[in-house]
Amino acid sequence: MQLGMIGLGKMGANMVARLREGGHTVIGFDLSPQSGRDVESLEALIEALEAPRVIWLMVPAGKPTDDTVERLAQLLDEGDLVVDGGNTKFTDDQRHAKLLAEHQIGFMDVGTSGGVWGRENGYALMVGGTQQDYERLLPALQTLKPQGDSGLVHAGPVGAGHFTKMVHNGIEYGMMQALGEGYSMLESSELVDNPHDVFDSWREGSVIRSWLLDLLVRALEDDEGLCHIAGNAQESGEAKWMVETALHMGIPLPVTAASLFARQSSQIGDPNTMKVVAALRNQFGGHAVTHE
Structure with a gap:
């Protein structure tokens, strides 16, 4: 063509x-x-x-x-x-x-x-x-x-392509947020010696293995503990549109809404959870991250 x-x-x-x-x-x-x-x-x-x-x-x-x-x-x-x-x-x-x-x-x-x-x-x-x-x-x-x-x-x-992508990105928000929250909990635990190794072990055999998990391990290899990544992540719009549309449709989206609010809250803090989300966005999308 x-x-x-x-x-x-x-x-x-x-x-x-x-x-x-x-x-x-x-x-x-x-x-x-x-x-x-x-x-x-x-x-x-x-x-x-x-x-x-x-x-x-x-x-x-x-x-x-x-x-x-x-x-x-x-x-x-x-x-x-x-x-x-x-x-x-x-x-x-x-x-x-x-x-x-x-x-x-x-x-x-x-x-x-x-x-x-x-x-x-x-x-x-x-x-x-x-x-x-x-x-x-x-x-x-x-x-x-x-x-x-x-x-x-x-x-x-017409419209179905971007409607579908909107839903795709809402799902992406929830998956990234869950990975971030899991990492934050492992990192804070006195029982777990190496959260990086734990996440790496989940890449095979685990029901949560995924490309996002692979990218998170890659990000941790590049920056152990994500020490040089600011814990904030922008929201690009699609999840907000998805929540707005779901309200009109009467479809409950608690996970997508919560992950959207977490990104908005990250603009006034620097939690480990959002460092993971920011690192993942940089890994798959080349979105800039703020280094200390």
């Missing part, structure tokens, strides 16, 4: 590299001249692509995505397709799809998980959109996904 990629940050740049390694032609654009972009404007990006075009967005949710979609609605032609692979709220997807449909431009939302490891390991992709658009995008999706049968799902119509 030939695609345009808007947004060449940590995720976007790695996705471009994986797509190119898979044989696709990708033309990248970013506002930053230091991004390694191929063109210097949206207009130049569109001019460089053959119609009908596919343009994938990896830009921050909210106004940056709104502004980009509105601009593309004016610049693209009938039959082109816009794919939002960022962390947009699912209700915004429906608004964006409606705007683009007025210009006969297609729209898909793709919840994307994999962080900085995605280029090597592949990305978990949760897709929202029509079956026709899904099949059109499938060659690129198959390149981005991990090897094997899992890692890609057509979750439903």
